[in-house]
Amino acid sequence: MRSALETPVRVRFAPSPTGYPHLGNIRTALFNWLFARHHGGKFILRIEDTDSARKVEGTVEAIMESLQWLGLNWDEGPYFQSQRLAIYHEITRSLLEKRHVYLCYCSPQRLETMRQEQARRKQPPKYDRHCRDLTEEERSRLETTGVSSVVRFKMPLEGETTFCDLIHGSVTFRHDTLDDFILLKSDGYPTYHLANVIDDHLMAVSHVLRADEWLSSVPRHVLLYRALDWQPPQFAHLPIILGPDRTRLSKRHGATAITEYQRQGYLPDAMTNFLALLGWSLDDRTELLSRDELTKHFSLERVGKTAAVFNRDKLDWMNGVYLRQLSLDEFVQQAMPFLDRDLPESVKRPLDKSFVSGVLSLIQERARTLAEVPQLTSFFFADELQYDARLLLGGKLETKPAVQAITAASKRLAEVEAWDAAVLEAILRPLASELGLSTGKLFGLLRVAVTGCTAAPPLFQTMAVLGREKCLQRLNTAVEVLSAHSD
């Protein structure tokens, strides 16, 4: 067996453009990238687009965009398998010459009835090798009729193949449980097995890190490498990521496309950190790791074997941690596009940067995603607040004392010279006792009057950012709301 040190590390991320990349795909990409960076190797991007029927428009772009968003830069590629058909054909020809493969002329109908028969007899579906030993005459007769053919691999009839997976250890498959799988389809396109093996070899891929579901295909691949006289790469099959219902991730689980997480306001670094911990861990306590720390410590030995359920709550928590770690300027820069996108249309654009900065300083530690920012701050930008009078009273106050309290506060605030949080507090705190109200009641009342919400950033800081004019105006409105309300 080759050791990782002998050959330069070259890994690849090889998605099919059949759908937008989701968490599972990207996690595979991340592990490949981390492995490459850890070993100072190369990370290759290869698009396995040989199944034209399932190709989905725009996915190649989405794949590249997703990788770029997460900072998973590739060193080579993208290579496209659809542009390498001549290579696959040539190598298939050499396999034919060496009799490792054969042409199969069986019609889809024949195969279908065969399968049904096998299913009826509860036998494993397996090609019956009808064309494996055709005589030359039979073959040329079929050729002249112009029937289409596929190329199948001659699976050894006995024996077994054992290989060592870097994560699972030694795995063995008996040949008689495997069938003569197809290498080249009748339309001339290679199957995954053929194209994948050829490309990995030609691109000098040293380690194949891919999802667990390919584990059962490895014996086929190993046998193919042998037939071609090539040295197989090292394999590492990664545990898959499951949805909350313990089934594989799919469109049913909502935001599957990784770009959707970008839209929902997750930071690339948080996403990377979170994904890295799905199937890998550093030790028994470290949860937060920077990109550099991840590449420094990443190793296949610490990759687990069991499928992991994606836990949105933990992602949210982690994103909040990363959001709080940002400097205010960085936070403003990150949040600005979300404000632009989601604040009501009535709010004038462009937004004033210094006002936004003041606003955001108050909610940075309260937001878990950037997409929450507009909701958390919309009252700062609104012209008029919408709320019910009962919200002001909070079930604790009568209308009259409430009106008195607001009026008294307004009066004092109108006279304040310096409009900042400390001064406001120095004015309003004593007012509570003067009015015979608890600070909780007074501040709660003012909070609703000024923000329209019962939960908001600290009152004095909020008022300081909002500015005197807007605060007084809103207190006024609150009095009107209360007056119109009878209890």
Added chain:
RNA sequence: GGCGCAUUCGUCUAGGGGUUUAGGACACCUCCCUCUCAAGGAGGAGAUCACGGGUUCGAAUCCCGUAUGCGCCA
């Protein structure tokens, strides 16, 4: 149907025969801080380590079955 892989708190995980009364994180609960919400701090609850057999003085850790889940083969 055959083959393969997996199985530790709800979830992510630590754990490679004795240091384990199974550790950490998210979520949950309580308390502290406090003008609300967060953040932060302190604590709590939560896993007979899927089950059953072995091996061993001793097993979550090794072996064998069973079950369940997932995957591959069409």
